[in-house]
Amino acid sequence: MPMLVLFTLSFWIQEYLDFIRTFSIKNYLDFFQKPIYIKILFKSIRMSSLVTVVTVLLAYPMAYYIAFRVKRNKLVWLILITVPFWTSYLLRVFAWKIMLGYNGVINSGLKSLGLLSEPLEFLLYNPTSVVITLAHAWAAFAILPIYVSLEKIDRSLLEAARDLGENPFMTFVRVTLPLSLPGVIAASLLVFIPTVGDYVTPSLVGGPSGIMIGNIIQSMFGKAQNWPLGAAISVMSMLTVTLMVSLFLWGTHNFRRRIA
Protein backbone atom coordinates (compact mmCIF):
# COMPACT_ATOMS: atom_id res chain seq x y z
CA MET A 1 0.00 0.00 0.00
CA PRO A 2 2.65 2.61 0.89
CA MET A 3 4.61 1.41 -2.16
CA LEU A 4 1.58 2.05 -4.36
CA VAL A 5 1.27 5.58 -3.01
CA LEU A 6 4.95 6.16 -3.67
CA PHE A 7 4.51 4.91 -7.21
CA THR A 8 1.45 7.13 -7.81
CA LEU A 9 3.11 10.23 -6.40
CA SER A 10 6.07 9.75 -8.69
CA PHE A 11 3.77 10.56 -11.63
CA TRP A 12 2.48 13.79 -10.12
CA ILE A 13 4.12 17.21 -10.32
CA GLN A 14 5.09 19.54 -7.54
CA GLU A 15 3.97 23.13 -7.91
CA TYR A 16 4.91 25.34 -4.98
CA LEU A 17 3.24 23.65 -2.03
CA ASP A 18 0.69 21.62 -3.98
CA PHE A 19 0.72 18.53 -6.14
CA ILE A 20 -0.81 18.57 -9.60
CA ARG A 21 -2.61 15.27 -9.70
CA THR A 22 -2.56 14.51 -13.39
CA PHE A 23 -0.53 11.70 -14.82
CA SER A 24 2.85 12.91 -16.00
CA ILE A 25 6.22 11.35 -16.68
CA LYS A 26 8.02 14.66 -16.15
CA ASN A 27 9.79 13.41 -13.02
CA TYR A 28 11.19 10.42 -14.87
CA LEU A 29 12.29 12.65 -17.75
CA ASP A 30 14.02 14.85 -15.17
CA PHE A 31 15.66 11.80 -13.69
CA PHE A 32 17.04 10.61 -17.01
CA GLN A 33 17.94 14.01 -18.44
CA LYS A 34 19.88 15.46 -15.54
CA PRO A 35 22.97 13.24 -15.41
CA ILE A 36 23.55 13.98 -11.71
CA TYR A 37 20.82 11.61 -10.46
CA ILE A 38 21.90 8.59 -12.47
CA LYS A 39 25.54 9.34 -11.69
CA ILE A 40 24.91 9.43 -7.96
CA LEU A 41 22.67 6.35 -8.09
CA PHE A 42 25.41 4.38 -9.84
CA LYS A 43 27.99 5.76 -7.43
CA SER A 44 25.84 4.59 -4.50
CA ILE A 45 25.51 1.14 -6.03
CA ARG A 46 29.28 0.98 -6.56
CA MET A 47 30.02 2.13 -3.01
CA SER A 48 27.51 -0.27 -1.47
CA SER A 49 28.87 -3.14 -3.54
CA LEU A 50 32.36 -2.29 -2.35
CA VAL A 51 31.10 -2.07 1.26
CA THR A 52 29.44 -5.47 0.84
CA VAL A 53 32.56 -7.10 -0.59
CA VAL A 54 34.83 -5.57 2.07
CA THR A 55 32.46 -6.42 4.94
CA VAL A 56 31.93 -10.02 3.82
CA LEU A 57 35.64 -10.62 3.09
CA LEU A 58 36.63 -9.23 6.49
CA ALA A 59 33.86 -11.12 8.28
CA TYR A 60 34.44 -14.54 6.71
CA PRO A 61 37.74 -15.44 8.46
CA MET A 62 36.29 -14.19 11.75
CA ALA A 63 33.18 -16.37 11.37
CA TYR A 64 35.40 -19.26 10.27
CA TYR A 65 37.56 -18.84 13.34
CA ILE A 66 34.56 -18.94 15.71
CA ALA A 67 32.92 -21.86 13.91
CA PHE A 68 35.97 -24.13 13.52
CA ARG A 69 38.74 -23.09 15.89
CA VAL A 70 36.89 -22.03 19.03
CA LYS A 71 36.02 -25.21 20.90
CA ARG A 72 34.51 -23.85 24.09
CA ASN A 73 32.99 -20.44 24.82
CA LYS A 74 31.63 -19.90 21.31
CA LEU A 75 28.85 -17.86 22.89
CA VAL A 76 31.40 -15.58 24.54
CA TRP A 77 32.98 -14.86 21.14
CA LEU A 78 29.59 -14.20 19.58
CA ILE A 79 28.69 -11.80 22.38
CA LEU A 80 32.08 -10.10 22.01
CA ILE A 81 31.27 -9.53 18.34
CA THR A 82 27.84 -8.02 19.04
CA VAL A 83 28.70 -5.85 22.06
CA PRO A 84 29.99 -2.86 20.01
CA PHE A 85 26.67 -2.84 18.16
CA TRP A 86 24.69 -2.04 21.28
CA THR A 87 25.73 1.59 20.92
CA SER A 88 23.37 3.69 18.86
CA TYR A 89 23.93 3.52 15.09
CA LEU A 90 24.35 7.29 14.95
CA LEU A 91 27.06 7.20 17.60
CA ARG A 92 28.88 4.33 15.89
CA VAL A 93 29.03 6.38 12.72
CA PHE A 94 29.96 9.49 14.69
CA ALA A 95 32.79 7.50 16.29
CA TRP A 96 34.48 7.38 12.88
CA LYS A 97 34.17 11.13 12.57
CA ILE A 98 36.02 11.32 15.89
CA MET A 99 38.62 8.87 14.58
CA LEU A 100 39.28 10.40 11.18
CA GLY A 101 38.48 14.10 11.68
CA TYR A 102 40.84 17.05 11.16
CA ASN A 103 41.35 17.27 14.94
CA GLY A 104 40.34 13.65 15.38
CA VAL A 105 41.90 10.78 17.27
CA ILE A 106 44.34 9.72 14.55
CA ASN A 107 45.52 13.23 13.67
CA SER A 108 45.73 14.60 17.22
CA GLY A 109 47.17 11.31 18.48
CA LEU A 110 49.96 11.26 15.90
CA LYS A 111 50.59 14.95 16.50
CA SER A 112 51.00 14.60 20.25
CA LEU A 113 53.36 11.68 19.61
CA GLY A 114 55.37 14.03 17.42
CA LEU A 115 54.96 11.89 14.30
CA LEU A 116 52.98 14.49 12.44
CA SER A 117 53.26 18.25 12.16
CA GLU A 118 50.17 18.96 10.08
CA PRO A 119 46.88 17.04 10.35
CA LEU A 120 46.14 14.70 7.45
CA GLU A 121 43.12 16.07 5.62
CA PHE A 122 42.46 13.15 3.32
CA LEU A 123 41.17 10.91 6.13
CA LEU A 124 37.64 12.25 6.36
CA TYR A 125 34.93 13.46 3.96
CA ASN A 126 35.43 11.21 0.97
CA PRO A 127 33.94 7.98 -0.42
CA THR A 128 36.65 5.89 1.27
CA SER A 129 35.72 7.10 4.74
CA VAL A 130 32.08 6.24 3.95
CA VAL A 131 33.08 2.72 2.89
CA ILE A 132 35.20 2.17 6.03
CA THR A 133 32.45 3.46 8.32
CA LEU A 134 29.75 1.35 6.69
CA ALA A 135 31.96 -1.76 6.70
CA HIS A 136 32.39 -1.24 10.43
CA ALA A 137 28.75 -0.41 11.16
CA TRP A 138 27.37 -3.50 9.41
CA ALA A 139 30.04 -6.03 10.48
CA ALA A 140 27.75 -8.03 12.78
CA PHE A 141 25.18 -8.46 9.99
CA ALA A 142 27.81 -10.23 7.91
CA ILE A 143 29.47 -12.35 10.62
CA LEU A 144 26.33 -13.90 12.11
CA PRO A 145 24.77 -15.45 8.95
CA ILE A 146 28.16 -16.70 7.74
CA TYR A 147 28.85 -18.18 11.17
CA VAL A 148 25.48 -19.95 11.20
CA SER A 149 26.05 -21.55 7.79
CA LEU A 150 29.61 -22.62 8.72
CA GLU A 151 28.40 -24.08 12.00
CA LYS A 152 25.81 -26.20 10.18
CA ILE A 153 28.41 -27.95 8.01
CA ASP A 154 28.74 -31.62 8.85
CA ARG A 155 32.30 -32.03 10.18
CA SER A 156 32.56 -35.56 8.79
CA LEU A 157 32.42 -34.13 5.24
CA LEU A 158 35.64 -32.25 5.95
CA GLU A 159 37.29 -35.35 7.37
CA ALA A 160 36.14 -37.31 4.32
CA ALA A 161 37.72 -34.78 1.98
CA ARG A 162 40.96 -34.90 3.97
CA ASP A 163 40.94 -38.71 4.02
CA LEU A 164 40.47 -38.74 0.25
CA GLY A 165 43.72 -36.82 -0.06
CA GLU A 166 42.70 -33.18 -0.48
CA ASN A 167 45.00 -30.69 1.16
CA PRO A 168 43.51 -28.22 3.68
CA PHE A 169 43.29 -25.43 1.11
CA MET A 170 41.47 -27.52 -1.49
CA THR A 171 39.18 -28.92 1.22
CA PHE A 172 38.23 -25.36 1.99
CA VAL A 173 37.69 -24.38 -1.65
CA ARG A 174 35.75 -27.51 -2.63
CA VAL A 175 33.82 -28.34 0.54
CA THR A 176 33.65 -25.57 3.14
CA LEU A 177 33.26 -22.59 0.82
CA PRO A 178 30.44 -24.00 -1.34
CA LEU A 179 28.56 -25.22 1.73
CA SER A 180 28.82 -21.82 3.41
CA LEU A 181 27.60 -19.91 0.33
CA PRO A 182 24.00 -19.53 1.60
CA GLY A 183 25.40 -17.63 4.58
CA VAL A 184 27.60 -15.49 2.35
CA ILE A 185 24.62 -14.67 0.11
CA ALA A 186 22.42 -13.78 3.09
CA ALA A 187 25.20 -11.62 4.54
CA SER A 188 25.70 -9.82 1.23
CA LEU A 189 22.02 -8.97 0.91
CA LEU A 190 21.76 -7.93 4.57
CA VAL A 191 24.59 -5.46 4.04
CA PHE A 192 23.91 -4.34 0.45
CA ILE A 193 20.20 -3.49 0.59
CA PRO A 194 20.25 -1.17 3.64
CA THR A 195 23.53 0.54 2.76
CA VAL A 196 22.37 1.68 -0.72
CA GLY A 197 19.73 3.91 0.84
CA ASP A 198 21.74 5.03 3.85
CA TYR A 199 22.08 8.78 4.19
CA VAL A 200 23.25 9.05 7.81
CA THR A 201 26.78 7.85 7.13
CA PRO A 202 27.38 9.89 3.96
CA SER A 203 26.10 13.06 5.57
CA LEU A 204 28.25 12.58 8.70
CA VAL A 205 31.53 11.35 7.21
CA GLY A 206 31.08 11.63 3.43
CA GLY A 207 31.44 15.32 2.73
CA PRO A 208 30.42 16.65 -0.72
CA SER A 209 32.24 13.91 -2.62
CA GLY A 210 30.76 11.10 -0.53
CA ILE A 211 27.10 11.92 -1.27
CA MET A 212 24.85 8.93 -1.95
CA ILE A 213 21.37 8.56 -3.43
CA GLY A 214 19.82 8.57 0.08
CA ASN A 215 21.00 12.15 0.56
CA ILE A 216 19.32 13.19 -2.70
CA ILE A 217 16.03 11.51 -1.78
CA GLN A 218 16.17 13.04 1.68
CA SER A 219 16.77 16.54 0.30
CA MET A 220 13.83 16.18 -2.11
CA PHE A 221 11.61 15.54 0.89
CA GLY A 222 13.31 18.25 2.94
CA LYS A 223 15.03 21.35 1.67
CA ALA A 224 14.35 20.90 -2.05
CA GLN A 225 10.61 20.34 -1.42
CA ASN A 226 9.95 18.23 -4.49
CA TRP A 227 8.21 15.13 -3.21
CA PRO A 228 7.15 13.73 -6.61
CA LEU A 229 10.67 13.91 -8.00
CA GLY A 230 11.93 12.33 -4.77
CA ALA A 231 9.37 9.56 -5.23
CA ALA A 232 10.47 9.00 -8.83
CA ILE A 233 14.13 8.79 -7.75
CA SER A 234 13.12 6.32 -5.02
CA VAL A 235 11.23 4.15 -7.50
CA MET A 236 14.24 4.12 -9.85
CA SER A 237 16.60 3.31 -6.97
CA MET A 238 14.38 0.46 -5.85
CA LEU A 239 14.18 -0.94 -9.38
CA THR A 240 17.96 -0.77 -9.70
CA VAL A 241 18.50 -2.45 -6.32
CA THR A 242 16.00 -5.19 -7.19
CA LEU A 243 17.73 -5.71 -10.52
CA MET A 244 21.17 -5.90 -8.86
CA VAL A 245 19.91 -8.36 -6.23
CA SER A 246 18.28 -10.55 -8.90
CA LEU A 247 21.48 -10.53 -10.97
CA PHE A 248 23.49 -11.41 -7.88
CA LEU A 249 21.16 -14.28 -6.92
CA TRP A 250 21.15 -15.55 -10.51
CA GLY A 251 24.93 -15.39 -10.65
CA THR A 252 25.46 -17.20 -7.36
CA HIS A 253 22.85 -19.80 -8.33
CA ASN A 254 24.75 -20.56 -11.54
CA PHE A 255 28.04 -20.57 -9.67
CA ARG A 256 26.71 -23.09 -7.15
CA ARG A 257 25.39 -25.31 -9.91
CA ARG A 258 28.73 -25.23 -11.69
CA ILE A 259 30.78 -26.30 -8.70
CA ALA A 260 28.20 -28.84 -7.51
Add this chain to the structure above:
Amino acid sequence: MKSNHPWWKPDGLLIYAILYLVFIYLPVLFLPLFSFNNSTYITFPLKDFTLKWYAKMINSPGLLEALFNSIKVGLLVAIFSTILGLLAAKSVTRYRFKGRGPLVSFIMIPLVIPEIILAISLLILISQANIPLSLWTIGFSHLLLCIPFSMLILISRMEGFDKSLEEAALDLGENPWMTFWRVTFPIVLPGIVASLLLTFTISFDEFVLAFFLSSTDATLPIYIWSSLRFPTKIPAILALGASIFVISFFVVTFAEWVRRRGVKLESTSGI
Protein backbone atom coordinates in the same frame (compact mmCIF):
# COMPACT_ATOMS: atom_id res chain seq x y z
CA MET B 1 42.20 -30.43 12.78
CA LYS B 2 45.03 -29.08 14.84
CA SER B 3 43.86 -26.43 17.26
CA ASN B 4 46.66 -26.45 19.81
CA HIS B 5 49.38 -24.48 18.19
CA PRO B 6 52.73 -24.16 19.95
CA TRP B 7 53.14 -20.65 21.32
CA TRP B 8 56.19 -19.82 19.19
CA LYS B 9 54.21 -20.55 16.03
CA PRO B 10 51.23 -18.24 16.33
CA ASP B 11 47.92 -19.17 14.73
CA GLY B 12 47.27 -16.79 11.82
CA LEU B 13 43.53 -16.97 12.25
CA LEU B 14 43.75 -16.13 15.93
CA ILE B 15 45.84 -13.05 15.16
CA TYR B 16 43.30 -12.06 12.53
CA ALA B 17 40.42 -12.56 15.00
CA ILE B 18 42.14 -10.33 17.55
CA LEU B 19 42.87 -7.63 14.95
CA TYR B 20 39.25 -7.81 13.86
CA LEU B 21 38.04 -7.30 17.42
CA VAL B 22 40.35 -4.28 17.68
CA PHE B 23 38.83 -2.92 14.45
CA ILE B 24 35.24 -3.21 15.69
CA TYR B 25 35.98 -2.08 19.26
CA LEU B 26 38.48 0.75 18.84
CA PRO B 27 36.22 3.47 17.40
CA VAL B 28 33.39 2.61 19.78
CA LEU B 29 35.66 2.72 22.85
CA PHE B 30 36.69 6.31 22.14
CA LEU B 31 33.12 7.39 22.87
CA PRO B 32 33.16 6.54 26.61
CA LEU B 33 36.81 7.64 26.84
CA PHE B 34 36.03 11.18 25.75
CA SER B 35 32.89 11.30 27.89
CA PHE B 36 35.22 11.45 30.94
CA ASN B 37 37.53 14.03 29.37
CA ASN B 38 37.44 17.56 30.79
CA SER B 39 37.31 19.38 27.45
CA THR B 40 34.58 20.25 24.99
CA TYR B 41 36.83 19.32 22.09
CA ILE B 42 37.21 15.68 21.20
CA THR B 43 40.93 15.63 20.59
CA PHE B 44 44.18 14.36 22.09
CA PRO B 45 45.98 14.98 24.41
CA LEU B 46 43.40 14.11 27.08
CA LYS B 47 42.74 16.64 29.82
CA ASP B 48 41.82 15.54 33.36
CA PHE B 49 39.08 13.17 34.44
CA THR B 50 35.62 14.63 34.94
CA LEU B 51 32.04 13.55 35.50
CA LYS B 52 30.60 16.91 34.52
CA TRP B 53 29.27 15.67 31.17
CA TYR B 54 27.20 13.09 33.02
CA ALA B 55 25.83 15.84 35.27
CA LYS B 56 25.06 17.92 32.18
CA MET B 57 23.33 14.95 30.60
CA ILE B 58 21.03 14.49 33.59
CA ASN B 59 20.28 18.22 33.67
CA SER B 60 19.26 18.70 30.04
CA PRO B 61 15.47 18.62 29.75
CA GLY B 62 15.41 18.10 25.96
CA LEU B 63 17.52 14.98 26.26
CA LEU B 64 15.45 13.49 29.07
CA GLU B 65 12.22 14.21 27.22
CA ALA B 66 13.57 12.51 24.10
CA LEU B 67 14.72 9.54 26.18
CA PHE B 68 11.28 9.30 27.76
CA ASN B 69 9.60 9.49 24.32
CA SER B 70 11.84 6.73 22.99
CA ILE B 71 11.05 4.47 25.94
CA LYS B 72 7.31 5.12 25.52
CA VAL B 73 7.34 4.38 21.81
CA GLY B 74 9.69 1.41 22.27
CA LEU B 75 7.53 -0.24 24.93
CA LEU B 76 4.30 0.17 22.96
CA VAL B 77 5.93 -1.05 19.76
CA ALA B 78 7.50 -4.05 21.52
CA ILE B 79 4.20 -5.12 23.11
CA PHE B 80 2.01 -4.67 20.03
CA SER B 81 4.56 -6.11 17.64
CA THR B 82 4.94 -9.20 19.84
CA ILE B 83 1.17 -9.68 20.18
CA LEU B 84 0.59 -9.31 16.43
CA GLY B 85 3.64 -11.45 15.70
CA LEU B 86 2.33 -14.12 18.05
CA LEU B 87 -1.09 -14.17 16.36
CA ALA B 88 0.48 -14.25 12.91
CA ALA B 89 2.96 -16.96 13.90
CA LYS B 90 0.18 -19.04 15.41
CA SER B 91 -2.03 -18.87 12.33
CA VAL B 92 0.91 -19.54 10.01
CA THR B 93 2.22 -22.56 11.92
CA ARG B 94 -1.10 -24.07 13.02
CA TYR B 95 -3.41 -23.62 10.07
CA ARG B 96 -2.67 -24.46 6.47
CA PHE B 97 -4.66 -21.97 4.47
CA LYS B 98 -4.56 -20.74 0.89
CA GLY B 99 -2.30 -17.79 0.25
CA ARG B 100 -0.23 -18.53 3.36
CA GLY B 101 3.08 -18.23 1.53
CA PRO B 102 2.30 -14.91 -0.19
CA LEU B 103 0.92 -13.52 3.08
CA VAL B 104 4.13 -14.32 4.95
CA SER B 105 6.31 -12.81 2.24
CA PHE B 106 4.05 -9.74 2.17
CA ILE B 107 4.58 -9.17 5.89
CA MET B 108 8.33 -9.64 5.39
CA ILE B 109 8.55 -6.84 2.77
CA PRO B 110 9.82 -4.19 5.22
CA LEU B 111 12.91 -6.36 5.76
CA VAL B 112 14.05 -6.21 2.13
CA ILE B 113 13.53 -2.58 1.16
CA PRO B 114 15.87 0.23 2.16
CA GLU B 115 14.47 2.02 5.19
CA ILE B 116 14.46 5.42 3.52
CA ILE B 117 12.02 4.14 0.88
CA LEU B 118 9.70 2.80 3.57
CA ALA B 119 10.00 6.11 5.39
CA ILE B 120 9.06 8.35 2.47
CA SER B 121 6.26 6.01 1.35
CA LEU B 122 4.72 6.22 4.81
CA LEU B 123 5.28 9.98 4.90
CA ILE B 124 3.38 10.39 1.62
CA LEU B 125 0.61 8.08 2.79
CA ILE B 126 0.22 9.82 6.12
CA SER B 127 0.29 13.34 4.66
CA GLN B 128 -2.21 12.43 1.93
CA ALA B 129 -4.53 11.06 4.60
CA ASN B 130 -4.11 14.34 6.49
CA ILE B 131 -2.94 12.63 9.65
CA PRO B 132 -0.74 14.95 11.72
CA LEU B 133 2.78 13.68 12.41
CA SER B 134 3.39 12.71 16.04
CA LEU B 135 4.93 10.03 18.21
CA TRP B 136 2.01 7.84 17.09
CA THR B 137 3.10 7.96 13.47
CA ILE B 138 6.64 7.05 14.52
CA GLY B 139 5.26 4.20 16.60
CA PHE B 140 3.13 2.98 13.70
CA SER B 141 6.10 2.93 11.32
CA HIS B 142 8.22 1.11 13.91
CA LEU B 143 5.45 -1.44 14.28
CA LEU B 144 5.59 -2.17 10.53
CA LEU B 145 9.34 -2.57 10.78
CA CYS B 146 9.26 -4.77 13.90
CA ILE B 147 6.43 -7.23 13.12
CA PRO B 148 8.58 -9.25 10.67
CA PHE B 149 11.25 -9.71 13.35
CA SER B 150 8.67 -10.79 15.95
CA MET B 151 7.17 -13.20 13.44
CA LEU B 152 10.52 -14.75 12.49
CA ILE B 153 11.45 -15.33 16.13
CA LEU B 154 8.03 -16.69 17.16
CA ILE B 155 7.53 -18.88 14.08
CA SER B 156 10.82 -20.64 14.72
CA ARG B 157 9.86 -21.14 18.37
CA MET B 158 6.36 -22.42 17.52
CA GLU B 159 7.57 -24.77 14.82
CA GLY B 160 9.81 -26.34 17.44
CA PHE B 161 7.08 -27.72 19.68
CA ASP B 162 4.68 -30.59 19.31
CA LYS B 163 1.16 -29.74 18.16
CA SER B 164 -0.18 -32.78 20.03
CA LEU B 165 0.45 -31.00 23.36
CA GLU B 166 -2.22 -28.47 22.42
CA GLU B 167 -4.54 -31.17 21.14
CA ALA B 168 -4.13 -33.13 24.36
CA ALA B 169 -5.15 -30.10 26.41
CA LEU B 170 -8.23 -29.58 24.23
CA ASP B 171 -9.17 -33.27 24.53
CA LEU B 172 -8.86 -33.05 28.29
CA GLY B 173 -11.54 -30.39 28.28
CA GLU B 174 -9.66 -27.08 28.38
CA ASN B 175 -11.20 -24.36 26.27
CA PRO B 176 -9.03 -22.87 23.47
CA TRP B 177 -8.19 -19.76 25.50
CA MET B 178 -7.02 -21.73 28.56
CA THR B 179 -5.13 -24.11 26.26
CA PHE B 180 -3.27 -21.16 24.85
CA TRP B 181 -2.65 -19.68 28.31
CA ARG B 182 -1.53 -22.87 30.05
CA VAL B 183 0.19 -24.81 27.26
CA THR B 184 1.21 -22.65 24.32
CA PHE B 185 2.18 -19.53 26.22
CA PRO B 186 4.69 -21.13 28.64
CA ILE B 187 6.39 -22.97 25.80
CA VAL B 188 6.79 -19.92 23.56
CA LEU B 189 7.70 -17.64 26.48
CA PRO B 190 11.44 -17.52 25.63
CA GLY B 191 10.48 -16.48 22.10
CA ILE B 192 8.19 -13.79 23.49
CA VAL B 193 10.96 -12.41 25.71
CA ALA B 194 13.39 -12.43 22.77
CA SER B 195 10.83 -10.68 20.55
CA LEU B 196 10.11 -8.01 23.19
CA LEU B 197 13.81 -7.30 23.69
CA LEU B 198 14.69 -7.22 20.00
CA THR B 199 11.75 -5.04 18.92
CA PHE B 200 12.31 -2.62 21.80
CA THR B 201 15.97 -2.33 20.78
CA ILE B 202 15.09 -1.79 17.11
CA SER B 203 12.56 0.91 17.91
CA PHE B 204 14.81 2.56 20.50
CA ASP B 205 17.70 2.85 18.04
CA GLU B 206 15.68 3.55 14.89
CA PHE B 207 16.52 6.87 13.27
CA VAL B 208 15.46 7.05 9.61
CA LEU B 209 11.71 6.39 10.02
CA ALA B 210 11.56 8.61 13.09
CA PHE B 211 13.39 11.40 11.24
CA PHE B 212 10.84 11.54 8.41
CA LEU B 213 7.75 10.91 10.50
CA SER B 214 8.33 13.08 13.55
CA SER B 215 6.92 16.51 14.24
CA THR B 216 8.11 18.47 17.26
CA ASP B 217 8.36 15.52 19.66
CA ALA B 218 11.81 14.04 19.19
CA THR B 219 12.87 10.50 19.99
CA LEU B 220 16.37 9.91 21.31
CA PRO B 221 18.08 9.22 17.94
CA ILE B 222 16.57 12.45 16.56
CA TYR B 223 17.81 14.37 19.57
CA ILE B 224 21.28 12.85 19.11
CA TRP B 225 21.24 13.70 15.39
CA SER B 226 20.35 17.33 16.01
CA SER B 227 22.95 17.61 18.79
CA LEU B 228 25.79 16.28 16.63
CA ARG B 229 25.83 19.62 14.82
CA PHE B 230 26.67 21.52 18.01
CA PRO B 231 30.18 20.76 19.31
CA THR B 232 29.26 21.95 22.82
CA LYS B 233 26.50 19.36 23.10
CA ILE B 234 28.60 16.41 21.95
CA PRO B 235 30.32 15.39 25.22
CA ALA B 236 26.95 15.01 26.96
CA ILE B 237 25.81 12.85 24.03
CA LEU B 238 28.92 10.69 24.47
CA ALA B 239 28.04 10.34 28.16
CA LEU B 240 24.55 9.29 27.15
CA GLY B 241 25.90 6.73 24.68
CA ALA B 242 28.17 5.25 27.34
CA SER B 243 25.29 5.05 29.85
CA ILE B 244 22.95 3.34 27.37
CA PHE B 245 25.72 0.91 26.53
CA VAL B 246 26.22 -0.07 30.19
CA ILE B 247 22.47 -0.40 30.77
CA SER B 248 21.96 -2.57 27.69
CA PHE B 249 24.90 -4.71 28.81
CA PHE B 250 23.06 -5.46 32.06
CA VAL B 251 19.75 -6.03 30.29
CA VAL B 252 21.31 -8.55 27.89
CA THR B 253 23.13 -10.31 30.75
CA PHE B 254 19.86 -10.45 32.68
CA ALA B 255 17.98 -11.81 29.65
CA GLU B 256 20.63 -14.48 29.16
CA TRP B 257 20.36 -15.39 32.85
CA VAL B 258 16.55 -15.71 32.52
CA ARG B 259 16.95 -17.85 29.41
CA ARG B 260 19.40 -20.21 31.10
CA ARG B 261 17.11 -20.52 34.09
CA GLY B 262 14.27 -21.36 31.69
CA VAL B 263 16.38 -24.06 30.02
CA LYS B 264 17.27 -25.54 33.42
CA LEU B 265 13.63 -25.61 34.54
CA GLU B 266 12.62 -27.31 31.32
CA SER B 267 15.25 -30.02 31.70
CA THR B 268 14.43 -30.72 35.36
CA SER B 269 10.66 -30.86 34.90
CA GLY B 270 11.09 -34.02 32.86
CA ILE B 271 9.41 -33.05 29.59
